Amino acid sequence: MARELNGVYRIAQVAAxxxxxxxxxxxxERRYGVPRPARTIGGQRTYSAAEIELVRRMKQLAAQGVPLAEAARLALEESRAPVGEPRIQRLTASLRDALLAFDEASAAATWAELFDSLDLMAAFEQVVVPLMRDIGxxxxxxxxxxxQEHFATNFVRARLDQLSRQVQPFSGAPIVVLACLEGEHHEIxxxxxxxxxxxxGLRTIYLGQDVPDEDLIRTVEDSxxxxxAVNAGTPEGAxxxxxxxxxxRDxxxxxxxxxxGGAFDRDPELHVSGAHYGGPELPAAAKLINDLARARVHGGAS
Incomplete structure (x- = not known):
């Protein structure tokens, strides 16, 4: 079956x-809440593999004579059954074993299965983050x-880059610059x-590892x-x-x-006034950045 890399689809692909x-x-979507696409700030629908299975199940039930409203309810109820812990453990172990064995083909297959099984946030939280922490x-x-560590890091970095390129926020979306502070190399x-x-739906300017202070400041001043959003794993970077x-400020x-980053998570004395600590969890940091970015768009300042 033809599929979009890593399980991210547009509406025309879902229809096909x-x-x-x-x-x-x-x-x-309007009448029954099925499917439930994500939307960029520009209103474009994006669908996961799980949403495609939801549509297929609703279509199957409807073909069996189930009224559409009931078909939607049943499909949603079935979809809410969580991915079991054994499956998550299996995916994590399979990905770890493949990466440590330099087996790119097996790692790619497991990565695809992971993003077909879980949404983006859950896949990151439940598998990718703990796996990369364990390998480190x-x-x-x-x-x-x-x-082995470098191979695993480069594999994940390449897949994340592919994921990022699948979404193109519209030109008027809020902008976020992301960088590792000077001397910091852990960017996953x-x-x-x-x-x-x-x-x-946010536009990102991703600068990556070890960005010198002057270059970072100049980029922010220009853009x-x-x-x-900045990251530091060591006190020296922080x-x-x-x-x-x-x-x-000026x-x-x-x-x-x-x-x-780890440095700020471990030592509150490194926290800085005039800036916002994102916390140790990615979803909370993403929400904070979204709130701040959209507040400015709607006329607020930090």
């Missing part, structure tokens, strides 16, 4: 894959080699955050984003933040600054 017309899909710990403890968490924000906040006064 299910045999349900675009007009009917919109009518079912194994590296530091000598149970995984540098080569920040990259996952960038993907989440793009799927939620005047709604939010600057100590770059106060100077950046101070400089941008040159980008409407840009809200959000910071996070």
């Amino acid at each position: 894959l299910t045999g349900v017309s675009e007009h009917t899909l919109r009518a079912w 710990i194994a590296w530091h403890e000598g149970r995984a080699t540098v080569a 968490g920040l990259l996952m955050l960038a993907v989440m924000l793009r799927f939620q 005047q984003p709604d939010v600057l 100590l770059h933040l106060p100077g950046i906040v101070e400089r941008l 040159t980008a006064p409407l840009t809200s600054i959000v910071y996070g």
Whole structure:
């Protein structure tokens, strides 16, 4: 079956894959709440593989003579059954084993199954974040080699980049600049955050690892984003933040600054006034950034 990479679909693709017309899909969504697409800030619908299965199930029930309202209720009820912990554990173990064995084909197949089984947020929270944390710990403890850790990191980074490119927010959407502070090289968490924000309709300027203070400040001054989101895993990296906040207070006064990462999670003394701590969980950080960005769009400032 033809499928869009990593289970992200547009309405025309859903219609082609299910045999349900675009007009009917919109009518079912409006009348019965099936399917339940995500929307970019520009109003474009995006569908997960789970939504496609929901449409197929509703179509199947309707073909059996079940009234549409009842078919929608039954399909939704069935879809709410959570993905079982054994399956999550299996997917995590399969992905870990494939990455540590340098088996890209098996890792790619498991990655595809993961995003067919869980939505974006759940896949990140329940599998990708803990898996990359475990591989990092194994590296530091000598149970995984540098080569294994680098292969796993590069695989996940490439897949996250592919996910990010599947969504193109409209030109007037709020802008978020994301960067690892100077000296910081661990970017997977920040990259996952960038993907989440793009799927939620925000425009992202992703700068990546080890961004020198002056380059970061210049980028923010030139682009005047709604939010600057920065990450630091070490105290040394975190100590770059106060100077950046101070400089941008005058040159980008409407840009809200959000910071996070292991250094700030472990040591509250590194927290900075005049900026917002995003917390240790990606969903909470994404919500904070969304709220700040949209507040500025609607006339508020940080």
